[in-house]
Amino acid sequence: MKFFLDTPDLNKIKEAIEYGVIDGITTNPSLIAKEGLIGEDNIYKRYMDICNLVDGPVSAEVISTNYKGMIEEGEKLASLHKNIVVKIPVIKDGIKAIKYLSAKGIKTNCTLIFTPGQALLAAKAGASYVSPFVGRLDDISQDGTKLVGQIVNMFSYYNFSTQVIAASLRSTLHIAKCIELGVHIATIPLETILALLNHPLTQAGLKQFLDDYHKVNN
Ligand code: E4P
Numbered sequence: 001m002k003f004f005l006d007t008p009d010l011n012k013i014k015e016a017i018e019y020g021v022i023d024g025i026t027t028n029p030s031l032i033a034k035e036g037l038i039g040e041d042n043i044y045k046r047y048m049d050i051c052n053l054v055d056g057p058v059s060a061e062v063i064s065t066n067y068k069g070m071i072e073e074g075e076k077l078a079s080l081h082k083n084i085v086v087k088i089p090v091i092k093d094g095i096k097a098i099k100y101l102s103a104k105g106i107k108t109n110c111t112l113i114f115t116p117g118q119a120l121l122a123a124k125a126g127a128s129y130v131s132p133f134v135g136r137l138d139d140i141s142q143d144g145t146k147l148v149g150q151i152v153n154m155f156s157y158y159n160f161s162t163q164v165i166a167a168s169l170r171s172t173l174h175i176a177k178c179i180e181l182g183v184h185i186a187t188i189p190l191e192t193i194l195a196l197l198n199h200p201l202t203q204a205g206l207k208q209f210l211d212d213y214h215k216v217n218n
Contacts, residue, residue: 001179004057004165004187008035008046012190013053019193024056026131026165026187028087028111029063044080051081059109059129061087062097070097078106085109085128090118095125102126109165119151123162129185133168144168145177152181172196 002023005016008031016022027047037043047060058081062073070093074086078101085107088094098108102125109129110122114137119130132151134144148166155162163184169175172195178186 002185004185006187006189008032016190025050025054026059028061047080051083057085058083059085059087067093067096071100074101087111090122095121098125098127116150123160127162129163129165131165131167134166134174135168135170149181
């Protein structure tokens with residue numbers, strides 16, 4: 001399973017690269033705003049900086065909600081760097097924009113997916129990736145990982161090349177479930193990736209090894 005880092009924060013990205021476990025990056029307009037990036041020039045420069053750091057797909061989301069705006073923005077974003085993936089919401093004009101951009105060879109990530117039907121439409125339109133939001137479904141007492149499993153199975157038995165990015169992941173349990181389901185990619189904050197290292201027996205075992213060693217090596 002590939003790991004994408006779910007952030008436009010360059011320091012977090014640099015730290016994650018040092019661990020050698022990052023295959024790509026996802027961003028969204030909320031994360032861009034939280035990072036204090038204002039105006040197209042600054043935002044596009046950040047996408048370029050990320051692409052220069054990470055050798056893998058970098059999802060950059062459109063702000064337009066109509067077809068013309070989305071394809072114009074999508075082409076502009078795609079021209080920034082070969083690794084840019086244009087992120088597009090799963091709405092009517094978005095599906096049309098995915099069809100247009102994918103026919104031009106531009107990679108797309110269809111976002112805000114909450115049902116298998118939305119994922120199917122995105123895949124039929126030619127989306128390279130779909131992003132089902134696990135945590136946001138769990139927040140309203142629905143099973144987010146169940147949706148991810150349904151989409152992974154659907155793409156497998158209909159032979160779609162569209163890959164599933166499990167998004168809105170909030171815990172190591174979400175990641176463990178995604179592994180069981182054969183999810184292609186999980187996009188995660190750095191803190192959650194590092195939490196995978198935590199196990200009390202690892203900590204206790206390491207302490208014991210070092211205590212035993214130092215008992216005879218003063
Ligand atoms: C990534 O593609 C999504 O935009 C992101 O994972 C959403 O996460 P959130 O539900 O925690 O905001």
